Amino acid sequence: MKLRSLLGMLLCLALSPVWAEDDDDELKPWQELEASLPAFPKAEDLLPFVVSAATSNRFLVDARSLSVDGDGVVRYVLVVETAGGARNVTxxxxxxxxxxxxxxASGRADASWSLSRNRRWEPIRDAVANRHYAALFSEYFCPIGVQVRNAAEALTALRRGVHPLNERIGN
Structure with a gap:
């Protein structure tokens, strides 16, 4: 009896228009929106985030530059400051x-931008080098692999030091 009920439910779901494929969505390849260069970051807008105890670098995101766009891309200005005083803005x-x-783009000393020649998307790996990308991905912008809904949600996660979804599952 239970098997028959389960099969009946599955058949109803399969025939339901809610589950029908939307040909328009399926056929459209992903299209990246044109990204506009943000204003150069100001010190008062920088939010620090923790990457690991194994680095002496400081990692910060410019709150004013953070956006979650319709193409599914979280865009932001990243500032990395080394213990020796060097500063990298991207x-x-x-x-x-x-x-x-x-x-x-990369930031210049005169607070202007230099466009990147490399237009490729690169995989995010959780490795010792460049761990800050993995931290932004898993702990702030894409908790449990799901994109934040908007910039406010990402900013809240940065200010709290963890996304609420990660707190619930103990990450």
Missing amino acids: FEGMRCETRERRLY
């Missing part, structure tokens, strides 16, 4: 769906 994007990142 404008980047992250795709939660594919676990990839892309560099759009």
Whole structure:
């Protein structure tokens, strides 16, 4: 009896228009939106985030630059400061769906941008080098692999030091 009920439910779901494939969505390849360069970051807008105890670098995201766009890309300005005083500023994007990142531009000392020549999306790996991308992905922008809904949600996670979904599952 239980098997028959289960099969009946599955048949109803299979025939339901809610489960019908939307040919338009299935046929459209992903299309990246044109990214506009943000204003250069100001110190008062930088939010620090923890990467690992194994690094002496400081990692910060510019709150004013953070966006979650219709193409599924979280865009942000990343600032990395070394213990020796060097500072690296980049404008980047992250795709939660594919676990990839892309560099759009690098900051110059005169607070201008230099566009990246590399337009490829690169995989995000959880390795010692460049661990900050994995931290942004798993702990702030793509908790449990799901993209944040909007910039406010990502900013809240950065300010709290963890996304609420990660707190619930103990990450």
